[in-house]
Amino acid sequence: MTDRKRDERISIVLMLLSQRGELQVRFLPKVLGVSGATVRRDLAMMEETGLIRRSYGKVTAARRGAELPASVRLSQNTEAKRRIGALTSSLIPNRPLTLVLSGGTTMDFVAKNLAGRSDLTVVTNGLDTATSLTARQLVHVVVTGGTARSLSNDLVGKEAEESLRSYHFDFAIVGADGISPESGITRHSSRGAEIDRIMLEQAEHKIIVADSSKLGKTHQAKVVDVGAVHTIVTDSQANPAIIAALRKTGVTTTMVVVPPTVHNGRVRFT
CATH class of the missing domain: 1.10.10.10 (Winged helix-like DNA-binding domain superfamily/Winged helix DNA-binding domain)
Structure with a gap:
């Protein structure tokens, strides 16, 4: 196996x-x-x-x-993440830009869709994100320093924070472990949350990507309030009440359509 x-x-x-x-x-x-x-x-x-x-x-x-290991999370909600990655990458204009991407399994799909762009400089603390970006050797990729978190395969700590603060980004694309209209954008890890906060602070346009399983959840480490970001990209299985509440805050909330699949005779969404 x-x-x-x-x-x-x-x-x-x-x-x-x-x-x-x-x-x-x-x-x-x-x-x-x-x-x-x-x-x-x-x-x-x-x-x-x-x-x-x-x-x-x-x-x-x-x-x-x-918090689950990244290898396990990669097999969850795969089709939703793939479609979120495709849509999010389409939001990035076709001109020379400097982006920052966090780590995470949804971000891996964003990175794969951006990998064909030769006009981008992308800074990331995600080791898996960097691997996906360099697959076609077109994007100029900068990886922060820092200490690796084994659960998420990303880099955290003072070195990563100082590296990020030395840039101004056109776009930040950041994942989330939890999104709540009341509690904001949250992460399992306080060190990961600090990195994400800096990414968003240093960016002109702020995008959060997360499949619908993250909506309505709150974890211990707050990144920012929902109102501090411009766009949230999720999928069509999201709770409609939560989507409505997010949109009330003024955040552009976009959903990709995820079709049902059949597994062992049962219809489910993936």
Whole structure:
């Protein structure tokens, strides 16, 4: 089995835990379509990384709302993120510009869509973002210094902050872990939130990208109020009441359409 398949299985287990609170281990091989030995290996890895707790044939989430590894998040809401990336990149005018991009799995799709632009200079603290930007060797890419966060594969700390403050950006494109009309844009990590705040402060135009699962959620580290950004790009599965509340603040809130897919005879959105 590839790591990607394992990450997809982990994503399914975490989704089921968020819905049900606990799961019986004996049912997981059938649900996931793999052997009992594979399930046991997956659960052992999840327990080691602090995602779940195991006891008496059951598993529970270790902590609701915990930050997931980037490799797991990459397999979640993939089609929404792909479409958000395509739309967001289309908002960037065709002329020489200096951009700043944060890290994150949605940002990876933004970067892939910008990679064909030879008129851009892009500064980023995201290691995965930088890799996607350099794929076609056209964008001029600058990576900040700093200390790497293993969960998110981005760089944080004083060195990254000082690097960002030395620029003025035409556009900042920043991801989010939570978006709430009342609580603003939030992140799991206070160090990550500080980096995002500086990116937005140093930019003329401020864009937030996040799939609909992030809307209505609030995490411990605030980046900025919703009113401090110009545009939010999300997807059509977003709660209409939250979208209306965001638009009331004056923020341009755009949704990409995500079509339904069929999985095991059930219609779901991805």
